[in-house]
Amino acid sequence: MQIHRSRHARGFTVLPNAVLQDRRLSYTARGLLADLLSRPDGWREDGRHMADTSPQGRLAVAKALRELTAAGYYRVERVRRPDGTFVSESHVYDTPHTAYATAQVVPGAVLPGSGRPADGARGAHPVKDRGKEPTLPARRMAQGGRRETTPAPLSPALAEAAAVLHTVTSAEPRLRLGAAEAMTLAPLVAPWLERGLGPRDLGFALLGGLPERIHSASALLRDRLTRKLPPAVEPAAVSSRPRRYECTACARPTPYEGVCRTCAGADAAPPDAVDERARTAVRGRALVRAALSDRHPRPLAGARA
Template sequence: MDTQQNTALTRALAEVPGPLPTRGVIHIAIPHTERFTVVGNHLAQHPDLSCTAVGLAVLIQSLPQGTEISIKALAARCKEGEKRIAAALRELEAHGYLQRLRHRLSGKRVITRTVFCNQPAALVRPRRPVATAPAPHPVAPAPVPVPAPIRVPAPIQVPVPALVPTAAPTVPEAPVATRVPPAPPFVPLAPLVPPPTAPKPPRPPLPQPSELSAELDRAATALLSDLRRHAPQFTLSEDDIRQLAPAVATWLERDAHPDTIRRTLTDDPPQPLRHPAKLLRHRLTALLPPPLPGTRDLVVPTRPRIVVTPFQTCDDCDRAFRSPTPGHCRDCRETREHRGEDVRVAA
């Protein structure tokens, strides 16, 4: 089996045109006849995209129209996790290859459509109008041949009626060419995605603690310096640690545990990790937890208590009336006042 493979490889190398290079890759290009996708070098050799983003773009480009490409659907197809796939999709969206559009349907239903463009730079170029082919001229029909008159020999003396020659059909004249109105001036379409050279929005500032005490600064500096023990790719310089320490101090000020901060900063980094300080700056800013609520914020407000006045029975007429204390009803009080008797007034 090994001999057949080596023989096939040797035969393929012999068919490579030109001298073989002494170093580097040697391409054996076999033309595809089915199940292939054309990928531009602007994507395959993109200097700012990670290999995960490039591979994911090639996978999306090879899928048929209407295939689900959500994060969970792509994670079911690939070996990468959902976090890495989400980061790769954000890279493709930042460079114009991917765009998510919100579309409102009837009945107040909103859906998200994902659009993938294999050449985002071509969307911003002005498109040339399609040249219309001139209308073909009508072809004149061929003339019908006219039969020659038949001549009868004289000795036979048979009267032959004279044949009337058929008139040749008239050839219709070619119509006069009508003037085609000039095409309207071309207006370039608005780009669906921003070009790769579009200015990027300014980065948000790093979080700052309300008061950077010496203890917070020392704890934040120690946490950043200790990251390389847990993840060697996060080896930072002294200048990077000095710039990122206030943001880590803000996390510590908000009662975030050091182990939680370490896991959040170093979990699932992109491969290869070229700029660890930039990644830490982004995660410290975008994933900042809110301050813990105070004791008063967690107290559930109580409803105001409704006081119901109880029923009392009048001492004279036994009529029920509402009063906080026993006594006489209103009618009995008025009667007693008219007679000059003592009245027990209900409070």
């Protein structure tokens, strides 16, 4: 085998042969290590981004990182910031560090890490005082030793809103909520009930046109309860509607109070109009008979039929 090398002036990385020829590592792990060592100091990239930008999948990249960690080439350290938050820092080595190789750690050995012991100084790590009473909300023990937080009691209006929400969402298995989630969404259901909308209206608003995959039922319901809430009806708009009355004689709806025009005789035709309609009807019937007589003349006397 002949090796052909080029002389590079810039943009190259010098690596020891022991790293590239370490038979404990797979070729994927060695290639990933070479890629990481070629990056500048302070480079930030996680395993998911490495997998998404390479032909290997996430499982292959995760396995390669585990190999590098076991061999002492790679480690992740949690560092506490002055504000109390924690960040993860990755360290890559071109020479395996046996102190960080999980396969070669001596039992009881203390590995160097970040932070200082809790000595009472400012910024030191706090030490849990087991004799101190907890300041969290009151909790009770459930079956299996699991702790449960006792929810605060709801007002009657919010309790009714939570019950209505449970009734509506029970028809869709993907939208079934727990008691804590229903209590959280109850303040958003209460305005619907105050505006006279019931479970039928909530069902149309919450269950119609659901996506094929629902990641968070609580978030979807919160969005629809807020976005689809109908506007409140103004009292002035209700009072401006025309009032309807009924006729005191025949109970027909009328726009005014009292007797309708028919019962009052206001719609009756005058006597002259009645006589005129009668004469018109008589004259019309005479014209029809004359027209029919001319169309079918009578036979002459003495003629054979």
